Amino acid sequence: MLQNDPDRLFPVDQASRPIARELYESVAKLPIISPHGHVDPRLLHDDEAFPNPAELFVRYDHYVTRLLHAAGIPLTTLGIPDTSGAVPTGEPRDAWRALCSNWRLYAGTASGYWLSNIFAEQFGITEEPNASNADALFDRISEQLATPAFRPRALFAQFGIDVLATTDDPLDDLAIHDALAADPTFSGRVIPTFRPDAYINPRTTDWAGRVERLAAWSGSAPSDYRGYIEGLEGRRHYFVEHGAVSADHGVLQPLTVELDTAEAESLFAAALRGTLSDADAARFEAHMLFQMARMSTEDGLVMTVHAGVHRNHSADTFHRFGPDTGHDIPVATQWVEPLRPLLNAFGMVEDFHLVLFSVDETTYSREIAPLAGFYPSVYIGAPWWFLDAPDAVLRFRAAVTETAGFSRGSGFIDDTRAFLSIPARHDMSRRLDAAFLARLVAEGRLGVDVAHDILVDLVSTQPKKVFKLDR
Template sequence: MSLLHPDRLFPAEPGTRAVARALFDTVKSLPIVSPHGHTDPRWWGENPAFADASELFVIPDHYVVRMLVSQGVPFEALGIGAGAEPDRRKIWRTFAAHYHLFQGTPSRLWVDHALSETFGIGARLSPDTCDETFDAINAQLTQPHTRPRALYDRFGIEVIATTDSALDDLGWHKMARESDWTGRVVPTYRPDAVTDPEFEGFVRNLDQFGNLTGCDTGTWAGYLEAHRARRAFFIAHGATATDHGHPTARTADLGAAEAKALFDRVRAGKASAEDAEQFRAQMLTEFARMSCEDGLVMQLHAGSLRNHNHGVFHAYGRDKGFDIPRRTGFVEELRPLLNAVGMDPRLTLLLFTLDEATYARELAPLAGVYPSLKLGPPWWFHDSFEGMRRFREMATETAGFYNTAGFNDDTRALCSIPARHDVARRSDCAFLAELVTSHRLDESEAFALAPMLATGLAKQTYKLGEAGK
């Protein structure tokens, strides 16, 4: 028995559903290309066994945590914080007792998929099934076929990218590359810790940045050179992309003297809030220029107000569900960067948003004219069937399909990766089927587009076509 209906997410109209089924049959078994995500590099280097079901499904998953917290479940009951519940079975029982809260959400689809397809569980999670499910998962977690590298192979992953701090030594990546495992795992350069003056420990981070690179990060020129050095280090370890998580999409293109003066204030720890925003803005343009030089694809994830609740942040840390979307503009904000290098054929800049209102009004028109711009898939709060559908409806009419970057799962939950790609492929096949049956697309065109949306565009955009580790 499976928890999953074979026609899930397909159109209800029989003729359109038949086209969607036929399209999906051609892409459902394609390898997974995962060009942006947050899986722990240690999994790939050390290949450790997962401890238990709660560690795998509950404690690290901020989608799960935020829903339960919203219904009054304490963080501690979910294994988080100084007074965390130590009994993992109790944590699982808490999850099971509240599993009904996820009805209709993407998390329900992802967890059901993982339980059914990865662990062979046939009964939906509930208080009546929680202990049996917990024991069944834990029994399998002691076996080699549930270790990270084995799951990578079982899921049919062709390549996966992690997201790594500019200060990371990439030791786990090195361990994976030097092992006899053939999986391809590449890092992504995420420099927020040394580009955001409001990041905790920023000035100390700059000192460490200088020590790592041998560059003088006390000067503007030396600081920029340190980024070039670290980017080269990441490229040597297989990186093809950078990632930038900024509160806004604001960019700037200051003159040399003004940029140096701004850096001096930032470096001295004397930056105002406006200085911090201006510095982040300037660095996006600097990174775009560097991408023209070294070829790294640039990703901008803008529009999340991180750590909305100060008490939660100080007590439990980052990534605990209290990052909230907010209004985000792109037209004026990106103009300085695009005027500087937006027409340079060497630049690829992927734009992600949590503000869906910008899809049709700003992002699709921008990507529909600037050769450097591509639209990333629906991100975070919108990585659902409905979010993917809204994205296609609002973006395709202006940007088409080929100004989008395919799909990425953007997850730190390993067992959700095949589930997320399954949802994306079903969503796209449903959308293509409706274009076919409304005679806006030839059937042959839909069958050519389906594999591009599933894997081809991601592989092309992120420059992941090269074989090997």
């Protein structure tokens, strides 16, 4: 049976469990603030019924597909198309049957927890998925997805989402966001996020083409470094005018360096010619990350940095299926020295907000929390990707709180493309923070009234402050 215990994730000891329950209940129904995620805004604009359970829970969820792939199930069976066209894509029921038949693979995982919560809370499913009931569950969920209550906008309201941020290409015209904002039938707040990785990392496929399109927009020559910088500045202002509050940066390592104009122009020209070495490409990207910080001090966009993921680790998978198909792997990350040029230049600038996200949890207590405990600009990003799981979240709280307290965190971010998992993820975070605070109360280290105030801050006040959402 799928379990949806009302006391799930609370401490097992009877001294702190009632405290955790009381704390959680005080924030359980507060609106969801999602300042970083990857839901396509077209989902809410078009407001069409979700096609089937496999598309919703398997096809686009890398947490789900990667474990099935590791168990020997081809990605094509899971609905992911082979770009070569050599292998036919599986039918939706094939993908769903693969999930149900291998349900036990997800025991103890964050994916298993979220899916169990979604099935129980949103679909009323209590039986554990398996090979025998796969088709019946597919039909049951499909019937519910066809009802008006399961349209994206209805769910947005049902979930209690106050703010939902998307992730957008710098040259996106943001017409979908404008249409949602102008639609009198939709009262939600959906805001874009400036994501310039493919424009500032010259190792990115078609980087030169992107620079050329940026130049065409700004009216500068593609070979003009100054025009390139001004084009990025212009697009950031465009995003601000259309409701954006942050700029997000995904990097392998958070390297920053300030180059003089002559060297920057030389590296830029070499990148356009395709003659830039790997070392110089990394140096140019580090310079551009520095420039993004400078721009944030001028236009006010919150700067978030997600570091430490080796993208597309499997060359064969990348060649056959493309990016974002489950084979991104965490790597060790350093922050103190790599960020020093940026922080020496901008770390004390008033109203500059820099949020650091890591999938290398060894850096939390050693580097990120001490940085956030000194620099007014630095905030600790919530556990992300491979770390947004119950035990890892509790380790995160223990690692950062003794050095930086609770006030230097970003608040929870769900970082998801899986729209229906948003409430399950935020609920998990609220329960775990309640559990952590309950232990401090039970140990006599914190008063229950203070713990209550802190939990409200973590859920609501802090993310609004860090991401400047009330401005």
